[in-house]
Amino acid sequence: MSMTNAPTTSDVDRSGRGSPLEVLLVFLRLGLSCFGGPIAHIGYFRDEFVLRRRWIDEHAYADLVGLCQFLPGPASSQVGFSIGLMRSGYLGALAAWTGFTLPSAAALILFAYGAVALGGPAGSGLLHGLKLTAVAIVAQAVWGMARTLCPDRTRASIALAAALIVLFSTSSVTQIAAIVVGGIAGLWCCRDGAKAAGGDVEMPVSRNAGLLALAGFVLLLAGLPILRGLTGSANVALFDAFYRSGALVFGGGHVVLPLLREAFVAPGWLGDDAFLAGYGAAQAVPGPLFTFAAYLGAVVMPEPYRLAGACLGLIGIFLPGMLVLLGALPFWSSFRKRAGAQAVMRGVNAAVVGLLGAALYNPVWTTSVHTTHDFGIALVGFVLLVAWRAPPLLVVAFSAAAGTAMAMI
Incomplete structure (x- = not known):
């Protein structure tokens, strides 16, 4: 199938809802192969769920990406959570999050326990090749x-x-501003377009459930610091630090790192060396960068919390984004069916393309393509994906092997 034939609403899989196990296995594979950060993850998800499996059409997928860019939290994980929710209800959403998060979280927990990081020319070449995969995926x-x-x-x-x-x-904040500008421009300039081809995606979240999720989000954000002061509990303090970091970051990915550093290094819970070591390891694993919280939770002082701290960190940093997403989904569904809203979403969808284009240059291109050899590897990956319709995992393997070979020559 060529890139011009993206699925429409009539092409979407209507064979029935999938099982949570199906969702878990699909996202587990993605969690093992999705290198490159949140922008690249959106490319992987599009290839898997729009083009290959046809669980969602192009327009609805772009609308979903636009919504998640608006909200605080890890955007790519929120997109995956929503797709799992659409496919198999709340258990499907949990399965999607678990499958996508588990591989990188497990790798970073092992690193926290003292696993030896990749070193030498071969190791650095392998990691660089994986970064070049992201160039091809985003392109x-x-x-x-x-x-x-x-x-x-x-x-x-x-x-x-x-x-x-x-x-x-x-x-x-400019990412949010760009989407807002796109929505306003769409409202003014895109009213004459045809009705959105998407719009029939059903999310099994009632308005009452959405309001309850929003109430939980606000209650935890305001109540955890109070509970922390009243109890003096180290566990509550740790959970509050993770929850606040996840609740106040927009754009996800690398944007959360300054918040985490302020929350853990400034109070003396962790040294800069240990923080930066974990950050470096997080760049080497697939899946969401928010799993950096698993490493932090495992090594935070005054005493290492190990596996319990890692689990506390993962739940704390992901929970606010998922709560606010559940709160927004019921209202998003009715909002996007209105004529004016469709014009807004046309503008938002175009703005999302602009965000992807900007991210293709910075940080994806600027941090990955340094030589003509790098460009050649990325170009081969792009052609494999677009012209040969190769699976992303094959492109990951090729880029990793090519990066290692170039480093060893």
Whole structure:
């Protein structure tokens, strides 16, 4: 199937809801192979669930990505959580999060226990090759989504404006600003388009459940510091530090690192050396960067919390993003069916393409492609994905092998 033939609503799999086990196995494979950070994960998910399995159509997927970019928390994990929820209800959502999170969390816990990190030319070449995989994955996502979601000059211009907003600013807030600008521009300029092809995605979350989730989000955000002061419990203090970091970060991924450093290094719970060592290890594993919390929870002082601390960290940092997502989903579904809302979402979808395009350059390209050899490896990966329809795992294996070989020559 060519990149111009992205699935429409009629192409989406209507054979019935899947089982939580099916969702778990699919996301476990993705959790083992999704290198490159949240932007690359969105590309992997698009390839798996829009193009291959057809669990969701292109427009609904882009709308979902736009929503998750608006919300605090790990955007790619929220997208995966939503897809699992759509496919198999709440158990499917839990299965999606578990499958996608477990591999990297387990690897970072092992690192915290003293596992030897990759070293030498072969190890550094392997890690660099995996970063080049992200270049190919993100480039494929930009290519395919631009053809589908920016088919005219108006939306192409919105995408360009969003990309420039992000490229010319170093603040993470500009990602949200770019999406807001895209939505406003869509409301003004994209009312004449056809009705959105997507829109029939059903999320099994009632409005009451959504309001309850939002109430839980706010209650924990406001109540944990109070409980921490009243009890003096180290466990509550640790959970509060993780929860607050996850609740106050927009954009996910690397944006959470300054918050985590402030929460753990500044109070003396962890030294800078140990913090940076864990951060380096987090770059070498697939899956969400938020699993860095598993490492921090395992090594935090005054005494190592080990596995219990790792679990506390994972739950604490992911929980706020999932609660606010559950709170937004019921209202998002009705919002996007309105004519004005569809115009807004056309603009938002175009802005998402611009965000992906900006991220393709910085940080994906700027931190990965340094030589003509790097460009060649990334280009081969891109052609394998687009022209040969190769599975992403094959591209991961090729790039890792090529990166290792170039480092050894």
